Amino acid sequence: MGVVYLIRHGQASFGADDYDVLSGLGRVQARALGAELARRETAVSLAWCGTLSRQRATAELALAEVTGDISVETDARWNEYDHVEIGAHHGGGLAQDSADPRAYQHMLEKALRAWVEAGADSPCAETWPMFLARVRAAFDDVVSRVGTGERAAVFTSGGVISTLCGDLLGDAVTGLLSLNRVTVNAGLSKAVTGRSGTTLVSFNEHGHVDGETVGLLTYR
Structure with missing residues (x-):
């Protein structure tokens, strides 16, 4: 089976003139996420992010903590609504x-x-049907490129992740409207893909910003 990690960006600059910039805390969260991937000895071989600054910066900071030279492919379909x-x-x-x-x-x-x-x-x-169609297409493209035993990381946003996770569970609308509000910054969701299809196996993992590091836990 292959694995796709859907990763929310670190905290952006809520209330500032330019929201689309990682806050200082957001940069720390991104590094903590990368350290967690390294701790798991997760051999990420493929990576994508949207074109938004907060997504690209999270990918750069997180992957700098992971062993290996990983090239990140930028795709605007991973942008937030x-x-x-x-x-x-x-x-x-x-x-x-x-x-x-x-x-x-x-x-x-x-x-x-x-x-x-x-x-x-x-x-x-961009209407809801258009948004849903583009994030589904982006996800399908990633799944089609992940081979057996490979792991892909996608750095995106909460609305995209909650929609796709809801979709994998059979209800994209409920995903957007219910899961979106609880997605944490630098949270990690995991899907596995193989002959029997693609299955969501975890949503919104955030142990790396909880417990002893609870000061890193943010939702916005």
């Missing part, structure tokens, strides 16, 4: 506010639900 546009069209346009992240999270969850329910009729440039 456009939370700004979805919030503007379906959530009243509430901006990120580091002083009140709960209010923003509440708005985002309502906006995502409305975006999904609108389907192809959403005014957003």
